[in-house]
Amino acid sequence: MTGDRREPAGVGLSALTKDYPGGVRAVDGLDLDVPDGAFFALLGPSGCGKTTLLRTIAGLESATSGTVRIGDRDVTRLPPGLRDVGMVFQDYALFPHMTVADNIAYPLRIKKVGKGDRRAAAAAVASSLGLSDLLERRPAELSGGQQQRVALARAMAARPKVFLLDEPLSNLDARLRLEARTFLKKLQHELGVTTLFVTHDQAEALAMADRIAVMEAGRIRQVGTPAEVFRRPANLFVASFIGSTPMNLVDARVTGGLVEAAGARLRPPVHVDDGEQVVYGVRPEYLDFSPTPVDEAFHGRVVVVENLGTSSLVTLETGDGVLVHVVVPEDAEPEPGGEGWAAPRPGRALLYREGDLMQNDVTAAA
Amino acid sequence: MxxxxxxxxxxxxxxxxxxxxxxxxxxxxxxxxxxxxxxxxxxxxxxLENFRVLMDDPYALRSLRNSVILAAGTALVVVVFAALAAYALSRVRLPGRDVLLYLLLLLSSIITGTAAMVPIFLLATQLHLVDSHLGVVLVLSGGLLPTAIFLLKDFTDATPASYEEAARVFGASPLQTLRHVVVPVIRPGLAMVGIWTVAQVWGDFLMPFLLLRDPDKAPASVIMYTFYTEGGQPDLALISTFSLLYSVPVVAMYLLVSRRYGFRFHGGIKR
Structure with missing residues (x-):
């Protein structure tokens, strides 16, 4: 949209640690490489340190140890204003006493750009975000979606190397959020500026980002594309965190070359030795429901049927009391109380040993 | 019915x-x-005879000017220092911060001017601040600051820190952040504290009476007590005329501020 060439500006973190006074370690020896131009999500439950990480990259928090690199500059000890980042805050933090135009032009005012030039620049950015009619309004007179776009415009005004967005969608209502998701993704694609955003909503991360870092307790548990993170969660934490309907994770034991989980005897997706204690994981979407007996399937009684719109989430209670969730397409829903079988689709099941995904090239063919 | x-x-x-x-x-x-x-x-x-007599009085008009000096001076000191203190207290985590604040508030309301009269006079004498407007301004500011800080801290607490952080991310220095963001956002609070201070000082009698010996320097509240007839009776004509002049500035100030801020003196700026 801006058209001009930028120098490449990825973000690199190495051994980054942030301790708060009182002994809380919010970010714990973290290494991360965000490639230039990526739309990168920092995803995790609340309190996992994702916002602290973003603020440390912005310079609002100082790193206890480790380094932050933006482009080829080490910015670890630089104040926020010299890091060349644009930030959108969770509450947008628009200055309430300034008009939209003054808000957008504020970064340029600090850079001592003349009044006429900065009004022109603000008007240009505003028109690219469809804010031209609102320039003389105050933030209090704008809707949530408009405020968000003003905050984006302000972050864009000084043409920073990196955008940092803190929970950009959490202040919008559900319908607007979907719209803003599409808008943000399109905008990021057009601008091509490296963008990091923080979210606790896995659906948001999957939908918007090119790459996702899943965080827990100040550490990164997995980095990958949305498809990788969704299909092959690297550990039980990511497996249980990603996905709108949680993954079935069933304690299992290997006997006679087969995995015995909740009464079912299933073919293992990777090579495992007899007697091993593992966790068998399969997403409800990757299970096929059958009202008649099938081989290599979980078997149980239908206890709950939840309507998801175009499909239903069926909960089976197996003989030993384990609950298995299956997504069933519309018009095929069973009645609660009946019997059901749920067979994993080939190549979609995962095995976890001691919390980590078991990798094996042999399974690629399965 | x-x-x-x-x-x-x-x-x-x-x-x-x-x-x-x-x-x-x-x-x-x-x-x-x-x-x-x-x-x-x-x-x-x-x-209008009463007004003419009052204009001829050597002290009347000058005392009003003195009142303005004292009120404006004290308001300036109180607003500036209360704003800095309130801002710091609401942004910096200090152990025992709230206790400190309540203690100050409590002490300032228990130890009134009357109770502290003698030590304040002695202190002022030692510091050569007797008979100077500066002395009165400092003593009055000291008495009003705890309440002013308490009032303003509500405003600074209600201002999200993200405003200042946004300014910082865009490169503003601390002074620019203060000037461009913090002061405009808490301006209604500053106005409230300023007006409250002016009203307090305008009506204060004890401190200027105690610390200003020279009637040339006395404010209106003190001069008011000199309008007696030769017989020792209060001169009602002069007192009432002077009272009217004395109250006009305060009423004018309230009207002005009410027009500017509509007396929305609560809860800071709506976001």
């Missing part, structure tokens, strides 16, 4: 109460224009 009677009774009662409280105001509005005012409200035989 009964409800109508009840309403008539209630309205009559309220009118009587209002009239009772309105009488002094009426007296203040009518007495200065009366050639021979008494302690009652009557339609004056209109005269």
């Amino acid at each position: 009964r409800t109508a009677l009840r309403r008539i009774a209630a309205t009559t009662f309220v009118s009587l109460v209002l009239a009772f409280f309105a009488l002094p105001m009426l007296w203040l509005a009518s007495a200065p224009f009366n050639a021979d005012p008494k302690i009652n409200v009557s339609l004056p035989s209109f005269t």
